[in-house]
Amino acid sequence: MMNLRLILVSPLLIATAFLLSCSTAQAPDAQGDLSKQGPCAASWNLRYERLVGHKCYPKRVVEAAKAGCKAGEKTSCKVARAVSRYNRTTHLDLEDGAVATAAAAGCKAGEGDGCALHGLELLAMRFDAQAAKIFGRGCKLGSRASCFEAARLKGEKPAFDMAHNTCDAQQPVPCRQQACRRGDGASCRVLGRFAEDGEHLERNLGEAVTYYEKACMLADMAGCGALGRFYARGQVVPRQTGVARKLFAWGCGPDNTEACVGAARMLAEGLGGERDPQAAEKLYSAACEGESGIACRELASLYKTAIVFRTKRAEIASYFGKGCELGDGPACAHRAEIELAKKPLDEQAVARVESLYRSACDAKFADGCKQGADRFYFGNGVPSNEKVAIELASKACELGSALHCTRAADGYRFGRGVSVDDKRATELVERGIELHKDACGDEQGRGCFYAAHAIAHGFPREKKLEEARAFLEKACEDGAKGACREIASQYVIGEIYPRERQRGIEKLRSLCDKGDNASCDTLADELSFGLGGESELADGLDYHRRGCFWYSNDAACVKLGLHYLRGHGAQRDAKKAFEYAFRACSEDGERQGCTGAGVTVLRSHPESDDEKSMPDLLQQYCVYDGNDSVCTPLARMYETGYSLPREPYRALSLYERVCDAEVGFSSEACSRAELVRLAKKTDDDADKSPKDLDKACKAGDAASCVLLARHHEFGTTDTNRFRKALPHYRKACELGSADACTIYVTLSFEEGQPWGAKFYEELAWACQKGTALMCYQWGNYMGSHNWDIFVRMNQAACAKGNQVACRLLERNLEPLELEAESSAKASSADKR
Structure with a gap:
């Protein structure tokens, strides 16, 4: 059987792991006369006091212990090892390998646990034969860990029953505590797990760490691996990836694949040391063979992300499949x-x-x-x-998804896919509400909105607007900022409260002035929508600027960029627009920033190195990282031939990918894909002059209007090309091209023409002639500003066959209203 512990373990790994991990173990006995030296004599007693941070002559303790160990006194060797482990805390200038040196000396002096530690160091150096002899000596001296390792190297069962095989299942804690005190590392580790999981012991992570440290000190490899998890996460102990990496590597073995996965993950990501994906691959592979489902999954991910290059898709699938089976x-x-x-x-x-x-x-x-x-x-x-x-x-x-409680409740409420069961629907709604309420008090407070919405609309055959309002008002009084913010937003939207937009704006302003940053963001969005004129637009820009610069809010930076892109509240400035959007487009930033930055590049001539590198960044996020939400601007670059070579068919594949994924405003990607196909079908007409296309468009040919609009949109040397394309897309929409309607709405939104209340009118007009998906997606976006628009757009989407829109209406409107509308539609259809 492959010894996983030996992979990539340095000769001093064991010494360093002990040095950095055993910070809370009790110090062994020491020479009695040491306790009488200096002013701390009254408190200094090595039997009861820990050495960590103790200021009473630690150097003298070390010197005396080392001298005693060198003379063959095994208790002094224990003290030397213990003090050496605390090197990082007492700041003693000890030589490297002090623990290992003390362990070897202790073994020579007849101290069994010293033999266990010395043997593990020899194993790390791959001196298996010498390690076996040392373990044999330690076993004869009574070290259980030595016996266990000696038997393992021979492929035999240990000569004695370990405590975890003999402890009474009915009284596991006392038995294991006794075994742990006697030096059985496995029992210490099991006690650590009890304390960590709250099984048999009260949950106490500090106590768990103490047990894991003792297990690791007693050469229990799995205990070291468990301790590594705490250092990796920074729980109880400070986060130290270097320590975690060493502990994982030491703990890795055929019977402890969890530590192998931890070590491999750190190697793959370069945490705590150099990045070594090939070594990570070996560890994952061995652990997967050892039937670790997580290892199989991580190995597949390693191949999928091309960190370790593999070309066979079937190989990736097989490892994911095996992980699933496990x-x-x-x-x-x-x-x-x-x-x-x-x-x-x-x-x-x-x-x-x-x-x-x-x-x-x-x-x-x-x-x-x-x-x-x-x-x-x-x-x-x-x-x-x-x-x-x-x-x-x-x-x-x-499993805790409140939103899916609502969705499941709707199924039972309306009999969609399952039999109507109002009782089950109510149970699901109530669980969802409780989950949402738990999230109501967090920083964002979105749980307040979802809880109120579920109370208002979630119960079968009932609307409980008054109850929803009572919940929000009580939560707001109790200090939940999200509830106060939601009340203000609801006055703007007009769903749970009657619509009084200006009252909502003033409430948001008040909350923002009191320091609620999320209310500032909401207020900025409302003001930026332009329903109150230029003064509101300027205010919106200022609030977004505050969010971007004061609070490092990536989304606010993107929206600030859009102000300059559209010329809303500020003079149009593509350079500034790109600067602010790009600020959010980073490894840890909002991917929406990449979309905004990509759209800005399409509208300007790249000047800075950042702008010129934007296509490469989009390639990375879209193609290599698989983030579909940023693929649309990349596809538009391929389609227009702007910043990238013109490749319409590559653009088409990216549009189709976004359309299938249904992320963001995928309606744009779906419609652009259709228009690429249209252009492909009319290649013969594509060579017509703009004058010929204009003539055909005016004569009522929708396809010619589309081609003319595309001609202007792709005119990469014309900075006003998008604005020139708008009327032709509108004409094509008017002539019945549903996909042209979607592009018209998208470009209008990006260009800022039309805007404010006029935009509602144009949106509703385009929805009547456009696709169901466009009506549904834009309706839901506008629902955060106006509930009536949400209803109208979803009604149109439902009438066009979008079932999700129909379900939204079912849940949010009175059933009788829907039945009346359905009857009217049926009657109208009969007349036609």
């Missing part, structure tokens, strides 16, 4: 995503996807449940299946 929920979700990428997707493939998402749920992976529920609910990548969606959403609800 019970790793994220691996199941990843395997489902690979299955979804296959085109076309037949019935068997859809069944496999469903099974994989169910497995992710069964493994308690909430995100897998949510992903599966969303895909089958919206028909995203798979045929819509409400029964599967509601079942997965119910499990996601159990």
Whole structure:
């Protein structure tokens, strides 16, 4: 069997791991006369006091202990080892390897645990034969850890029963505590797990760390690996990735693949030391062979992200599949995503996807449940299946997803995919409300909105607006800023409270002045929408500037850039627009910033190195990182031939990808894909002069209007090309090109013409003639400003066949209203 512990472990790893990990262990006995030296005699007693941070002559203690150890006194060797471990705290100038030196001396003096530590160091140096002899000596001296390692090297069972095999299952704690005191590291580690998980012992992470440290000191490898987790996360102990990396490496073994995964992850990401993806690959591979589902998943991810280059997609899929079979929920979700990428997707493939998402749920992976529920609910990548969606959403609800409680409740409320069951629907709504209420008091406070919305609309056959208002007002009185902010927002929107926009604006202003930054953001968004004229636009710009510069809010930087891009409240300035959007487009920033920066580059001539590098950055995030939300501006660059070589078919594939993923405003990507296909079909007409296209457009040919609009939009030397394209897209929309309507709305929004209340009118007009997806997505975006627009746009989307819009209306409006509308539509259809 492969000894994983020996992979990439330096000769002094054991010494350093002990040096940095055992900060709370009790110090062993020391020479009695040491306690009488200096002014601290009354408190200095090595039997009871810890050495960490003790200021009573630590150098004398060290010198005496080292001298005693050198003379063959094994208790002094214990003291020398203990003090050496505390080197980082007492700042003693000890030589490297002090622990290892003391361990070897202690073994020679007849101290069994010293032999265990000395043997582990020899193993790290790959001197297996010498290590076996040292372990044998330690075993004869009574060291259980030495016996265990000696037996392991021989491939035999230890000559004695370890405590974890003999402890009474009915009284595990006293038994293990006794065994731990006697030097059984495995029992110390099990006690650590009890304290960490709250099993048999009260949950206490500090106590867990103490037990894990003692287990590691007693050469229990799994204990070292468990201790590494705390150093990696910075729980109880300071976050020290170097320490964690060494502890993981030492703890890694065939019976402790968790530590191997920790070590591999740090090697792959370069945490705590140099980055070494090839070494990480070896550790993941060995741990995967040892049946660690997490290791199999991480190995597949390593290949998928091309950190370690592999070209075989089947190899990646097989490792995700194996991880799933071994019970790793994220691996199941990843395997489902690979299955979804296959085109076309037949019935068997859809069944496999469903099974994989169910497995992710069964493994308690909430995100897998949510992903599966969303895909089958919206028909995203798979045929819509409400029964599967509601079942997965119910499990996601159990795992803590409040939004999916609402979705599952709607299924039982309206009998979508499952039988109508008002009692079950109410149970799900109530669980969702409680989960949302728990999030109401957090910094963002979005749980306040969702809880109020669920109270108002979530219960079967009832509308509880008054109850929702009472909840918000009580939460606001109790100090939940999110609830106060939501009350103000609701006056602006007009959903739970009657619409009084100016009253809502003033409430948001008051909250912002009192220091609620999220209210400042909401206020900035409302003012920037331009419903109150130029003065509001200027105020909106100032609030976004504050959010960007004072609070380093990436989203505020993007919106600040859009002010300059559109000329709202400030003179149009593409250079400033790019600067602010790019500020948010970073490794840890808002990807929306990349979209905004990409759109800005399309509208200007790149001047700075950052602008010129924007296509490369979009390539990285879209193509290599798989972030679909930033693919649309990249596709537009390929389509227009601006900043990148013109490649319409590559643009088409990216548009299709965003359209399928349904991220952000995917309606634009879907419509642009259709217009690329239209241009492909009319290649013969594409060579016509703008004058010929204009003539045909005026004569009522929608395709010519589209081609003319594209001609202006792609005129990369003309800085006003987008504004010139707008009327032609509008004309094409008027003549029946639904996709032209979507592009018209998108460019109007980016250009800032029309704006404010006029934009509502244009939006509603374009929705009547446009696609269902455009009506649904823009309706929901506008719903954060005006509830009436939300309703009107979703009604149009529902009438055009968008089932998600129909469900939104079902849940938010009175059932009788919907029935009346359906009857009217049916009657109208009969007349036609």
